[in-house]
Amino acid sequence: MPDLHKSSDPHLSDVLIVGSGAAGLTAALNLAGRFRVTVLAKGGLDEGATAWAQGGIAAVLEEGDTFEQHIEDTMIAGAGLNDRGVVEMVVERAPAAIHRLEALGVPFATEGSALHLTREGGHSHRRIVHVADATGWAVQEALLRAAAAHPNIRLVPDQVAIDLATSRHEERYSGAGNVWGVYAVDRTSGHVGLFTARATILATGGAGRTYLFSTAPRGATGDGIAMAWRAGCRVSNMEFMQFHPTCLYNLDVKNFLITEAVRGEGGWLLNPRTGHRYMPDLDPRAELAPRDIVARANDAEIKRDGLDYVHLDISHQPPEFVRGHFPTIYEKLLGLGIDITRQPIPVVPAQHYTCGGIVVDRDGRTDLPGLYAAGECTQSGLHGANRLASNSLLECFVFGDAAAAHIAAQWDALPPVPAIRGWDESRVADSDEEVVIKQNWTEIRRFMWNYVGIVRTTKRLERARTRIRMMTEEVADYYGQFRVTPDLIELRNLLQTADLIVRSALHRHESRGLHYTLDYPETLPVAVDTVLVP
Incomplete structure (x- = not known):
């Protein structure tokens, strides 16, 4: 068993995890019995996307529901691009993941002696386990509490x-492609460790902040x-960017998500000008259609009638039902002058989830030895061309487990860390042009929203590509001259x-799932992943 407790280097550990959300902490807790684990958070330990997840976690727990039906719902939402074997693996491991979270103290809503299950768009059964409308926060809190208590x-x-520290950063250069950790800048001191x-x-x-309007942190x-x-890792299916149909429209409050479950519990989408409920005209599942369909419908309604927003209305349900199911949303909106038991909610679509990412196998392995990935930064084969609601936290738990299990099983085959060169700041200066970062950040998010949004055309995409080429040169020049700052690192990553x-x-x-283009409106008969090779 490895023992680094006596190591004189505080930055050396057995396993390094970058990210303190559901995937990272699940892996950490699974590894900590045998290994010394360091978890890096970009900001506060609870500031990632997990804590923002209002909805819940999908699992087959209701009588009459089956793994096969959850698998089929996932495949249908993913427009046939999912890896069926991965979907089966994740769905079948879901109930065990829920029970482990219960053991950690997550206070899931109950009905009598059973867990209360809600339903969301694309699901054929009630199978969403939740903590009222703040599931992510409760999960994050329980995982953090357990991690903080572990020696x-x-x-x-x-x-x-x-950046990743790889074989090319070894003091004795190697082209082996191994990953040995990361270089990171401390927000407080500015020191690169x-x-x-x-x-x-x-x-x-994920990469939600590439867009002007996003529910992401x-x-x-x-x-x-x-x-x-x-x-040097392959990246796949980055065109599939999920837009949540219902983000609160409010000029003072940015990025407040109105959970899918509001529609799952009977909420209607209405044109605010006419009061017409339009979703039944467009899809037999009405408001319970998958997110890509509902987001496009809302976008079309807004653009056709020149609206700022559409209405999501659940005021026809009993007031105590609404307050009981959605206490966080009720309180938040009441503070903004909207009583959702009596009034509709103004909503717009907003970027919500990155379905593509780093190519990983079923053990969470990437293309590079020593490097694993889990959660929203990956393309595991689970989501395909569109993520089914409440499968995202589930993916974090299953792949956090899988990566940890593979590391533990293969530990003796992982070579020890060689001497790695430190960060070199000898030829850079402090920036005197912070405005460059702010200008480029704003420009990226705006042209991505306008040109690479819910509905696309080849001409718009080419315009975006032209701007990216111009900015890439500028940002690379800036990066080479000045000391790194968190804002500069984020700008570089946003542009990439x-x-x-x-x-x-x-x-x-073609148009498939979340990728909808006016130039290729048809769906091709065979679903093929887009795989980019560095």
Whole structure:
């Protein structure tokens, strides 16, 4: 059994995990019985996307429901692009994941002696386990509490990862392609540290902040995807960016998500000008259609009538039912002057989930030895062309487990960390042009929203590509001259991620799932992944 407790290097551990959300902490807790684990958080330990998840976790627990039906619902939502074997693996491991969370103290809602299950778009049964409308927060809290109490887990906040440390950073250069950890800048001191380990897990979340309107947290800038790509990993299906149909429209409150479960419990989408309920006209599942269909319908309604938003209305349900099911949303909106028991909610679509990412196998392994990945930064084969609601947290638990199990099983085959060169700042200066970062950040998010959004055309995608090419040169020049800052790192990763999204979207000559283009409206008979090779 490895023992690094006596190591004189505080930045050396057995396993390094970048990301402190559901995937990262699940892996950490599974490894900590045998290994010394360091977990890096980009900001606070609870600031990732997990804590923001309102909905819940999908699992087959209701009588009459079956694994086969959950698998089929996932495959249908994913427009046939899912890897069926991966879907089967994740779905079949879901109930065990729920029971482990219960054991950690997650206070799931109950009905009598059983777990209360809600239903969301695309699901044929009630199978969403939840903690009212704040499941992610409860899960994050339970995982963090367990991790903080474990003597073998070291939690390090405010570390912004810059790049992976690989074989080419070894003091005796090697082209072996191994990953030995990351270089990261401390938000507080500005110091760049090197964190090394025999195995590294990227659990860095998605790339939602590439877009102007997003429900993702501030730190979702595609860091893990961009770092893995630069190091030599394949990236897949980046064109499939999920837009949540119902983000609160409010000029003062940004990014407040109105959970899918509001529609699952009977909420209607209405045109605010006419009061017409339009979803039954467009899909037999009405408001319970998958997210891509509902988001496009909302977008079309807004654009056709020149609206700022559409209405989501659950006020026809009993007030005590609404307050009981959605206490967080009820309180938040009441503070903004909207009583959802009596009034509709103004909503717009917003970027919500990155379905593509780093290519991983069923053990969470990437293309590079020593590097694993789990959660939203990956393309595991689970989601296909569109993620089914509440399968995302589930993926984090299953792949966090899988990566940890593979590392433990293969430990003796993982070579020890060689001497790695430290970060070199000898030829750079402090920036005197922070405005460059802010200008480019804003420009990326705006052109991605306008040109690479819910509905696309080849001409729009080519315009985005032209802007990315111009900015890439500028950002590379800036990166080479000045000391790294968190904002500069994020800008570099945003631009890299935007490039991967646009390249993937231009490559797909069909409309499938979340990728909808007016130039290729038909779906091709065979579903093929888009795989980009560095």
